[in-house]
Amino acid sequence: MEYLVKSGSPEKQRVGCVVVGVFDRRKLSQQARALDFASDGVLSSILRRGDLDGKLGDTAVLHNVDELLCDRVLLVGCGKEREFNDRNYQKACAAAIKQLTALGGVDAAVYLTEMNVRGRDDFAWQVKDALLTVEDHLYRFDACRGDGFEAPRHKLSRLVFQVPRRSDLRAAERGVAEGRATAAGVKRAKDLGNMPPNICTPSYLAERAEELGNTHGKLSTRVLGEDEMAELGMGALLGVSQGSRQPARLIAMEYNGGASKQKPIVLVGKGVTFDSGGISIKPGAAMDEMKYDMGGAASVFGAVEAAAEMDLEQNVVGVVAAVENLPDGNAYRPGDILTSMSGQTIEIINTDAEGRLALADALTWVEQNYDPDAVVDLATLTGAALMALGSHAAALYGNNSPLRRALRDAGDAIGDRAWPMPAWEEYNEQLDSNFADMANVGGKLAGSVTAACFLQRFARKLRWAHLDIAGVAWKSGGEKGATGRPVGLLTQYLIDRTRDDA
Known part of the structure; x- marks a missing residue:
């Protein structure tokens, strides 16, 4: 898809379709009123007949309207004007792209990006958000279809995002640049997440990282195998891996876009390419979805790629702890005690709490190999986070208030939210063990919190968030698939940091 930004009157657009908004009770937006005036009230007449009432997400298509240069006008319901916030804006954009791809036109001028969105006054945001919504709608995963499969085709190949004034073009162009890069990162994360686990193994992730390093000049890749990790004493990570025939990998992608003395931001992702639960095996229902247990790793890939695509003036390191967790005669067991790279010992209570073990050694490795400004680890770690927050926000923990606040603000800015959670000292008592320095689980209560407290024990010297x-x-369900979250949050955080450093 080609994305452009322009300023100009909607009635003068010589394109396949012009997209404008209609509010509840058939109230035309400012851009639609301009079209209505130029067409002698045709749009108002359509609304009076009841073809569209402005309900959020409704659409109506007008063909060959007299006095207009465009082939079609797409009216998009935007709900109540006073309630037209970022969420409703996204829904309106989603309705527009769904209809545009069904129409068959080649290009369209989108005037939704000119509309006033409550709480937003930045055309860079409006263009970027519209672009990300479009890319999310257009995404398909067809890599594993058979030879006879033909992907559905649409003729739409160019979108022109409109802004009111020429002076707004610079901000809009920035929105396109950031949106393109973020969308590329989200797609990377979705593709990796959706790939089946018989293909997406730890070695496969290492290969994709090396390809990424070969694609971008400022990006280099390091991969550690099991022998190297054993020499370093990564007993926690290798304990998880020992039940699988797929060897573990520790992957580091180093993007050097900032000054040589600039301390890097390090992103650490849980990369469990399939999680059966190990000896503590999971129920069979929906176990296929455990290929998504490398969502943290996929998002690290996506954020690093987005930084490279933007040529961001920031040093970023993406670290992935890639393992597979399967039951086997050699698998680690409940009751085992593993020695982590940090020297801390861990009693295994449940082998299905494996991601924190891999991350523990990855965090120690980061501490010993880098001097980071901040470290953010991300993991599909606990069902307890889903129970607490549903699918609307990630659970956010950390030992540094400014870092937690910056991540939360980045998520709010891009609509990929995270919500701060407690990790008070009292919760650590649940990790007490009679036989080792700690247990790997803290019981049924506050499962997401105790998992964060476990990780914090391996990040005490770091400015860290989880x-x-x-x-x-x-x-x-019916929409099963990777979301690419939280690539948007991470990318926005990196952009914000770069602006702060400028």
Whole structure:
């Protein structure tokens, strides 16, 4: 898809379709009123007949309207004007792209990006958000279809996002640039997440990281195999891996876009490419969705790629702890005690609490190999996060208030939200063990919190945050598939940091 930004009157657009908004009770937006005036009231007449009442998400298509240069006018319901916020804006954009792809036109001028969105006054945001909505709608995963499969085709190949004044074009162009890069990162995360686990193994992730390094000049890749990790004492990560025939990998993608003395932002992702639960095996229902247990790793890939696509002036390191968790005669067991790279020992109570073990050694490795400004780990870690927050927000923890606030603000800005959660010292008592320095689970209560407290024990020297993304990384049911979250949050955080450093 080609994306452009322009300023100009809707009645003068010589395109396949002009997209304008209609509010509740058939009230035309400012852009639609301009079209209505130019067409001698045709739009108002259509509304009076009741073809569209402005309900959010409703659409109506007008063909060959006299006095207008465009072939069609697409009216999009935007709900009540006073309630036209970012959420409703996204719904209006989604309705528009759904109808545009069904119409068969080649290009369209989108005037929804000119409309006033409550709480937003930045055309960069409006263009970026519209572009991300379009890319989300157009996404398909067809990599594993058979030879006879033909993907549905649409003729739409160009969207022109409109802004009111020429002076707004610079902001809009920035929105396109950031949106394109973020969309590329989201797509990368979706593709990796949706790939079946017989293909997407730890070695496959390592290969994709090396390809990414070969694609971008400022990006280099390091991959550690099991022998190297054993020499480093990564007993926690390798304990998870020992039940699988797929060897574990520790992957580091180093993007050097900032000054040589700039401390990097390090993103650490849980990359469990399939999680059966190990000896503590999961119920069979929906176990296929455990291919998404590498959603944290996929988002690290996406955020690093987005930074490289934008040529962001920031040093970013993406670290992925890639393992597979399966039951086997050699698998680790409940009751085992593992020694982590940090030297801390861990009693295994449940082998289905494996992601935190892999992340523990990854965090220690980061501490010993980098001097990071901040470290953010992200993982589909606990069902408890889903129970607490549903699919609307990731659970956010951390040992540094400004870092937590910056991540929350980035999520709010781009609509990929995270919600701060407590990790008070009292919760650590649930991790007490009679036989080791800690247990790997803290019982039924506050499961997401105690998992964060476990990780915090391996990040005490770091400016650290943890995102439990179990509720947001994928969808189930009829819309089953990876969401690409929280690539948007991470990318926005990196953009904000770069602006702050400028």
